[in-house]
Amino acid sequence: MIFTGKTHVVGDHIDTDAIIPARFLVTADPVELGKNCFEGLEQGWIQRVSKGDILVAGENFGCGSSREHAPLAILGAGMPVVLAKSYARIFYRNAFNMGLLLLELGDDIAHIHDGDALRIDVAAGKIANLTTGQTIGFNPVPQFMMDMLAGGGLVEYVKRKIAS
Amino acid sequence: MRQTLAQKILQQHTDEPITADGQIISCRVSLVLANDITAPLAIKSMRGMGVSKVFDQDKVALVCDHFTPNKDIDSAEQVKVVRDFAREMGITHYYEGGNVGVEHAILPEYGLVGPGDIIVGADSHTCTYGGLGAFATGLGSTDIAAAMALGETWFKVPETIRVTVTGTLPEYVGGKDIILYTIGQLGVAGALYKALEFGGEVIDALSVEARMTMANMAIEAGGKVGLFAADAKTLDYCQAHGRHGDTALAADPGATYSRELSFDVTTMSPQIACPHLPDNVRPVEEVSAVRVDQVVLGSCTNGRISDLRAAAAIIKGHKVAKGVRFIVIPASPSAYSTALDEGLLRIFLDAGAIISPPTCGPCLGGHMGILAGGERCLATTNRNFKGRMGSLKSEVYLAGPAVAAATAVTGHITHPGTL
């Protein structure tokens, strides 16, 4: 899996109300949700995003509610991968279940700035920061989560389990 | 292995021997929960999985509590999806209308959760049932769909932070203050991926409802669960709410904890979480100059009958300050009806409060008390994230029920003892 794109940086403890406020939870359509992604952070935040861009966050990203609408909104907004210092637990599960890849960078997140161009090689565990020329390694995603993602998310996993 | 509460409960629900924290195990679940916001997504996922029935019609609870009584057409459509699904699947525990209240308030009252259970809910405050000694945690809708279909889910066995609370509780200080103080100490990410386990003489002396208030906010420190031993009080509570055969449950002495935190509450003041995170906690004296436009008493944190009693005792004989809206939301039909019988609703009405039917309402910025830009609210709820209760330019302060009532009377954040 290779991702290339431009980054958009948000801060620490970004909660699910910031990612997608409760008033927009009257639909489960990713594209509709994506239109209001980060509306709880700043009005019109999503205008800056082009398809394939990479979201970068600080500590405890996705804290707050269990709403799956949060990873769906990020996916629907066209961002297929998130880099963060760390993630909230429910959000972490939800993202993989929905097919959104999360990479945990710890303190190395400081080497990535808003607007940097990145090339992420998931299998090699490496991020090339094309803007600064720096290479950043990251801990491999647990095999269990990668299998889930590669198998098409949790829906497909259960389908197979029921069929067997 | 000497087991923590988390390890002990998980072990009872899996066939794989638990040998270490961090192990990924598959567990049978006792109850699966979803609400009017999260159930429609879970239902959609379940259909996508090609599943045509739930694993057990008696072990799924669907509670339409967030936007109900339905606030607009979209929320009405969502509830309809849940209602139709409940009918089609023959779900026993479907709640809407006169039997509905905030999910985490009604499930314990209906005897659906108890010690040693594993409960997964498509709602982050599912951890509330840890107050009864249940391993209860929030999951997303698709995880919930899988659990509804299979009756099992996977967990990473969590490390545990043990919190020991000693001393004696001062007047007007309760479960909410202890948990706010704990979150202030740990930080909103302090218990990330971990279990919290509470103990000590103060916890032993707390009511079961106060323990649920505390367990409810474990997630606000990033915790997976907030666990309390099940003692005689727990068993009495469960029996009084129609359960039979529950047994006591405690961690083994000498179990291994990743961190231990201990504090004495003897001189503690009521605690307030200031905008915009639940770990921004100060003693009430430090924020008493803060004026408010609205006070909300309710939610799965502090909308139970003991909370209504605590608030009514403070506000009795007083009036709500001019220009302040005091919104009282009993969290369950039983809390509402008991408050009626005990004359508490009369006390609130005489003081000039607004009484809402049981609902999540303004807690998540749904309805029944949304804030405009520049407005400030003190609430007994559990989250004060930016924009949580309305405008991004509004502010929410979190406190216990006694402070809420005192604040409604004066119009600024107030220590109940000074009224």
Ligand code: SF4
């Ligand atoms: S009362 Fe608030 S925190 Fe509790 S379930 Fe409802 S919205 Fe969530």
